[in-house]
Amino acid sequence: MGIKQSFLLALKSLAVSKVRALLTMLGIIIGVAAVIVIISLGDGMQKMMNDQFESLGANLIQVSVWGSGSSRSVAPEDMYKLVADNPDYLRAVSPYVQVSGVSVRSTREAFTPGSILGVSEDYDSIRGMTLSQGRFLQYVDVLRQQKVCVVGSYVNKEYFDGQAVGQQLSIGGYTYIVVGVLSESAESRKGTDDDQIVLPYTNAMSLAGSRVSAYMFTGADKDTASVSRTIIEKRLEKIFGDDDYFMVITSAEMLDIMNTMMNTMMVVLVAIAAISLLVGGIGIMNIMLVSVSERTREIGIRKSLGAKRRDIRSQFIIEAGTTSAIGGVIGIGFGLLAANVAGTLISGLDGAEGFAAVPSLGAIALAFGVSVGVGVLFGYLPANKAAKLNPIDALRYD
Amino acid sequence: MGHLIEFRQVYKIYQMGDTAVHALDGVDITIDKGEFVAIVGQSGSGKSTAMNIIGCLDVPTRGQYFLGGTDVSTMDDDQQAVIRNKMLGFIFQQYNLIPKLNVLENVELPLLYAGVPERERRERARSALERVGLADKSKNLPSQLSGGQQQRVSIARALAGSPSVILADEPTGALDSRTGREVLHFLKQLNREGDTVVLITHDNSIAVMADRIIRLQDGKVIYDGDAHDPRAVVQPHLPGEDEEVGA
Numbered sequence: 001m002g003i004k005q006s007f008l009l010a011l012k013s014l015a016v017s018k019v020r021a022l023l024t025m026l027g028i029i030i031g032v033a034a035v036i037v038i039i040s041l042g043d044g045m046q047k048m049m050n051d052q053f054e055s056l057g058a059n060l061i062q063v064s065v066w067g068s069g070s071s072r073s074v075a076p077e078d079m080y081k082l083v084a085d086n087p088d089y090l091r092a093v094s095p096y097v098q099v100s101g102v103s104v105r106s107t108r109e110a111f112t113p114g115s116i117l118g119v120s121e122d123y124d125s126i127r128g129m130t131l132s133q134g135r136f137l138q139y140v141d142v143l144r145q146q147k148v149c150v151v152g153s154y155v156n157k158e159y160f161d162g163q164a165v166g167q168q169l170s171i172g173g174y175t176y177i178v179v180g181v182l183s184e185s186a187e188s189r190k191g192t193d194d195d196q197i198v199l200p201y202t203n204a205m206s207l208a209g210s211r212v213s214a215y216m217f218t219g220a221d222k223d224t225a226s227v228s229r230t231i232i233e234k235r236l237e238k239i240f241g242d243d244d245y246f247m248v249i250t251s252a253e254m255l256d257i258m259n260t261m262m263n264t265m266m267v268v269l270v271a272i273a274a275i276s277l278l279v280g281g282i283g284i285m286n287i288m289l290v291s292v293s294e295r296t297r298e299i300g301i302r303k304s305l306g307a308k309r310r311d312i313r314s315q316f317i318i319e320a321g322t323t324s325a326i327g328g329v330i331g332i333g334f335g336l337l338a339a340n341v342a343g344t345l346i347s348g349l350d351g352a353e354g355f356a357a358v359p360s361l362g363a364i365a366l367a368f369g370v371s372v373g374v375g376v377l378f379g380y381l382p383a384n385k386a387a388k389l390n391p392i393d394a395l396r397y398d
Numbered sequence: 399m400g401h402l403i404e405f406r407q408v409y410k411i412y413q414m415g416d417t418a419v420h421a422l423d424g425v426d427i428t429i430d431k432g433e434f435v436a437i438v439g440q441s442g443s444g445k446s447t448a449m450n451i452i453g454c455l456d457v458p459t460r461g462q463y464f465l466g467g468t469d470v471s472t473m474d475d476d477q478q479a480v481i482r483n484k485m486l487g488f489i490f491q492q493y494n495l496i497p498k499l500n501v502l503e504n505v506e507l508p509l510l511y512a513g514v515p516e517r518e519r520r521e522r523a524r525s526a527l528e529r530v531g532l533a534d535k536s537k538n539l540p541s542q543l544s545g546g547q548q549q550r551v552s553i554a555r556a557l558a559g560s561p562s563v564i565l566a567d568e569p570t571g572a573l574d575s576r577t578g579r580e581v582l583h584f585l586k587q588l589n590r591e592g593d594t595v596v597l598i599t600h601d602n603s604i605a606v607m608a609d610r611i612i613r614l615q616d617g618k619v620i621y622d623g624d625a626h627d628p629r630a631v632v633q634p635h636l637p638g639e640d641e642e643v644g645a
Contacts, residue, residue, distance in 0.1 A: 300494075303482075304455065304482060304494075306480065306484070306559070308475075309475060391455050395455075
């Protein structure tokens with residue numbers, strides 16, 4: 001007996017008892033829909049994170065130094081030299097000093113910005129920043145500790161009515177002149193990159209009363225990030241004589257770490273959803289066992305007409321597989337719908353504008369394959385039971 | 399070439415607790431091609447067991463059964479399935495049509511399991527339905543037909559595979575006497591056209607439609623000969639069973 005006949009026969013017996021078929025499929029439908037939703041949302045989240053990293057600078061290498069407590073420390077000049085010595089792997093560097101706890105006031109009011117950063121004149125290119133007004137910091141500002149700063153678009157709008165360039169800003173009691181406004185990067189909201197003040201790091205060091213504790217490098221390429229990282233690490237190790245006093249993280253590696261975490265999370269979630277598939281499979285097995293005893297006579301008739309064990313077995317396996325495959329298709333439909341709705345809802349949230357649930361073709365194919373597989377797997381036992389029935393007993397069965 | 403059906407000292411013994419029941423107790427039967435034989439006996443006589451063994455639905459405990467010259471008494475489930483498919487056409491008391499398949503699909507079943515390609519299958523099933531005069535009902539479901547029509551469908555199904563033996567187990571048992579007669583006449587006609595028919599029944603009035611009667615009692619053959627011989631329908635007198643005779 002061909003697969004086509006078995007398949008048509010399976011459809012026929014499903015059509016005869018629609019409610020039962022639907023209930024049988026329910027576990028598979030829910031399981032498959034859950035898997036599709038989870039994978040779609042997970043992929044969407046991963047894509048959003050990758051995009052955000054990309055905008056952060058995919059070649060970014062962050063160095064944190066906390067020092068040994070001794071007099072040994074890293075001077076910004078060492079790092080500049082490192083870049084100059086390794087043009088193939090490192091493009092630029094900027095010290096990175098965060099200033100906190102200092103009072104800030106515009107000519108009108110005191111306020112607390114999201115962050116105050118001390119950096120070098122290369123920081124804008126390292127982070128891919130552009131300006132909407134004025135200019136960025138320059139070498140001479142850093143060298144001479146000029147009291148100039150660049151502000152984010154939120155600061156500009158909120159405290160200077162959009163006319164910050166040329167205005168005065170008091171930071172920690174010193175009067176600074178605003179020389180530039182950064183382009184908007186986060187819809188000018190409070191606490192974001194648009195709510196920051198950028199100064200020469202030399203000024204920031206005096207304000208914060210600390211040495212430079214962090215650097216931002218630009219690597220030459222994403223693919224050579226680990227080489228760039230090794231170069232920096234070697235140098236720092238030489239200074240400190242130990243690798244416990246600093247940490248070097250490349251964006252590429254951080255992205256890897258986050259992706260690994262995301263993947264782990266998704267595997268866990270999918271595994272949970274798979275429990276539903278398992279339950280669905282058991283449901284199919286249950287109904288198939290009922291179906292086998294209901295159709296004992298039919299099995300007897302088929303055997304008396306020359307059906308071999310294999311024929312009977314494949315008939316019931318195909319029936320189980322068809323049931324779960326249809327369940328899988330329905331589940332994929334529901335899953336796509338739910339993922340779409342969830343994606344739309346999530347993209348309406350703050351900070352998730354770029355989010356889109358993207359169900360991959362692979363995920364759909366996998367979900368379908370698994371649902372068919374579950375049917376075949378759990379259909380095997382009842383099918384085998386049917387195949388082994390004794391034709392005489394089966395024919396006499398009422 | 400020997401006989402079409404040959405039982406050589408066939409025993410079928412069931413173990414019921416401590417007692418061994420001899421359903422068939424050393425039976426020798428031969429049936430040749432083109433015969434119309436009735437195997438007659440009361441319930442418990444062993445005729446159902448004989449029919450199961452002839453139909454390759456069961457194997458003897460002891461002895462040999464040759465079908466078309468092949469010893470089929472030691473075959474396994476799947477080998478028997480092939481023999482049933484190629485050599486035997488069953489007609490059952492309860493018709494045994496599959497309710498959710500239409501008439502044509504029911505008739506096609508043996509051909510399906512024989513691996514006959516779709517087009518040929520369809521044609522052969524149609525011509526079998528024509529032989530029983532039900533070609534116009536091919537798209538109907540069995541439940542839409544009368545009992546007699548359903549039994550004719552099952553005859554068509556038995557014929558479709560061009561079997562060597564048509565095995566009819568109480569084919570009129572579920573039919574009224576007029577329809578039952580029609581079915582018997584049909585079997586008779588098939589036999590005249592060259593088919594070998596083996597009829598299993600408890601009813602002497604039906605058995606006499608055959609040319610030859612084999613009467614079983616307690617697992618033994620007690621008569622084997624011409625159906626029109628008076629001794630064929632005379633049963634050994636058993637208390638309380640007189641009414642069976644010539645019913």
